[in-house]
Amino acid sequence: MVDIRLKNSKTRRVEVLDPIVPGKVSMYVCGPTVYDRAHIGNARSAVVFDQLFRLLRHVYGKDNVTFVRNFTDVDDKINARAAEEGREIADLTAETALWYLDDTRALGVLDPTHMPRATGYIAEMVAFIEDLIAKGFAYARDGHVLFRVRSFEDYGKLSGRSVDDMIAGARVEVAPYKEDPMDFVLWKPSADDIPGWESPWGRGRPGWHIECSAMAHAILGEQFDIHGGGADLMFPHHENEVAQSCAAGHKFANIWMHNEMLQVEGKKMSKSLGNFFTVRDLLDSGVPGEVIRMVFLGTHYGKPMDWTEKKRAEAEKTLRKWYGLAEAGDAVPKAVVAALADDLNTHQALAEMHKLDGAELGASLSVMGLWSGAVPEWAQEDGVDLSAFVECLSDAREKAMQSKDFSVVDALKTALTAAGIEVRMSKEGVELLPGPDFDPSKLEGL
Numbered sequence: 001m002v003d004i005r006l007k008n009s010k011t012r013r014v015e016v017l018d019p020i021v022p023g024k025v026s027m028y029v030c031g032p033t034v035y036d037r038a039h040i041g042n043a044r045s046a047v048v049f050d051q052l053f054r055l056l057r058h059v060y061g062k063d064n065v066t067f068v069r070n071f072t073d074v075d076d077k078i079n080a081r082a083a084e085e086g087r088e089i090a091d092l093t094a095e096t097a098l099w100y101l102d103d104t105r106a107l108g109v110l111d112p113t114h115m116p117r118a119t120g121y122i123a124e125m126v127a128f129i130e131d132l133i134a135k136g137f138a139y140a141r142d143g144h145v146l147f148r149v150r151s152f153e154d155y156g157k158l159s160g161r162s163v164d165d166m167i168a169g170a171r172v173e174v175a176p177y178k179e180d181p182m183d184f185v186l187w188k189p190s191a192d193d194i195p196g197w198e199s200p201w202g203r204g205r206p207g208w209h210i211e212c213s214a215m216a217h218a219i220l221g222e223q224f225d226i227h228g229g230g231a232d233l234m235f236p237h238h239e240n241e242v243a244q245s246c247a248a249g250h251k252f253a254n255i256w257m258h259n260e261m262l263q264v265e266g267k268k269m270s271k272s273l274g275n276f277f278t279v280r281d282l283l284d285s286g287v288p289g290e291v292i293r294m295v296f297l298g299t300h301y302g303k304p305m306d307w308t309e310k311k312r313a314e315a316e317k318t319l320r321k322w323y324g325l326a327e328a329g330d331a332v333p334k335a336v337v338a339a340l341a342d343d344l345n346t347h348q349a350l351a352e353m354h355k356l357d358g359a360e361l362g363a364s365l366s367v368m369g370l371w372s373g374a375v376p377e378w379a380q381e382d383g384v385d386l387s388a389f390v391e392c393l394s395d396a397r398e399k400a401m402q403s404k405d406f407s408v409v410d411a412l413k414t415a416l417t418a419a420g421i422e423v424r425m426s427k428e429g430v431e432l433l434p435g436p437d438f439d440p441s442k443l444e445g446l
């Protein structure tokens, strides 16, 4: 079996993945808070961990990889949005979760094995919190339950910060019910008009962090192989997950992976700069999902990624070419697997694919989530059958070989090129590859 090496954020080293249960891999990735369309920064994380999921399935077999990605469907941002729009919370979160699945599936993202919703695990969270209180790591006060950060010695280890630095640098909230400003909320009281559940501490709702610890434990157990998420989640979210789970006595995740953030044309994406867009905006503007995915995979997940129009155009051109050369296959060449197994070096894997064609290219496109065995509609020749032109050009070439008069061949080539078609002529024959500028109307009358 191929060794998969991954950069572990926890040890800051590249390590060989050594599954807890030999031959089986378990992974948890923090999913979206569902109240709005996913922006392309959110989508990068979905694609990165989908690519890892696809590699793991390729190496370990489809049935031997368990991937959990949650939906956060209880959150104050959700409550605020529902109030703003005057609609039911459950209705808002159900619709947004479906949007997320639609949009990510359009990017070739497979559905994870389990997609738990936080509201489905409230009892598990309450039990988890009760256990933390019993062990002295948490305390209840005024309807709140807080995690006692200073009681957990390793707090800050994952993100490499000391508690005192964190207090100095972070916007920690001082509140009368906190023993220490660093303590974070596990449970908080709910007013009558917002979602709440009965608990030993009164009617309330969970804080954000506890849901991942409780759901990972419920589905994957006390220890699992990989935990992923965006680099922006490392502190405080992941630091708090580690604190809760390890304080409860679980070993939790062996390898932590974080994908870096996304920019647009060299600038941080923000609503005020007008360069903020959602996956749906891109898809609706005519950018195919495969092209978006290809642009994402062009940059290593551990580096900041820049979305540019130039990259979009290049990705589209390459994919059109590849779809013209690929055939169905499932034997992925070693060099492509080796690149992916080297800390998910998708950039290198794509570089290797430039050397391929036929079934090897088809199998590689599949493992990269860029092909489902058929050429996507957008990359087909817009319904124009080019075979007549291939025949015409072949005939003209044959005649020209004898007459030594290539003027007809040249005229045909010029016209085809002007219509955005790449003309390839070799001993094997004539090949016509429509490029991104292909304009079928220019073929009329030829």
Ligand SMILES: [Zn+2]
Pocket: 029, 030, 031, 212, 237, 241
């Ligand atoms: Zn999480």
